[in-house]
Amino acid sequence: MLTVDDDGPGIAPQERERVFQRFSRRTDSPGSGLGLxxxxxxxxxxxxxxxxxxxxxxxxxxxxxxxPRLGDTDTDDTRTMELPLRRDWLSDFPGPDRP
Structure with a gap:
């Protein structure tokens, strides 16, 4: 587990899911909305x-x-955890040049 605390204005509970969407950011944010x-x-x-x-x-x-650590079991059905073979997640998202 990694815990990071920031000292910004915080994130309201009703906004916490939205901050993980691409380009989602506060109007006064200097960022691009891609980090989270x-x-x-x-x-x-x-x-x-x-x-x-x-x-x-x-x-x-x-x-x-x-x-999870490699070799840990999945809590749903006690399968051994393995990293997924597919690692091209970002290319699946439509962008300005892709439909």
């Missing part, structure tokens, strides 16, 4: 999870990233 999309894609690709909550102290958000 890439985090979510990598977590899904490697069968991990990412969760957003409030920081324990002060303003901001807490991001909890969890990745």
């Amino acid at each position: 999309t890439l985090v979510a894609q990598q977590m899904a690709l490697h069968r991990g999870t990412v969760r957003i909550s409030d920081r324990l102290e002060g303003p901001g958000a807490r991001f909890e990233i969890r990745l």
Whole structure:
């Protein structure tokens, strides 16, 4: 597990799913809106999870990233965890040059 706390304005509970969508960002953000999309894609690709909550102290958000270890079993049916063979996730998303 990796935990990252930021000291920004935080993310309201009703906005926490939306921040993982491509190009989703606050109007005053200098970013492109791709950072958390890439985090979510990598977590899904490697069968991990990412969760957003409030920081324990002060303003901001807490991001909890969890990745399974190779050889761990899948909690759903006790299968051994293996990395997926397919790793071309980003190319599956339509962009300005693709329908």
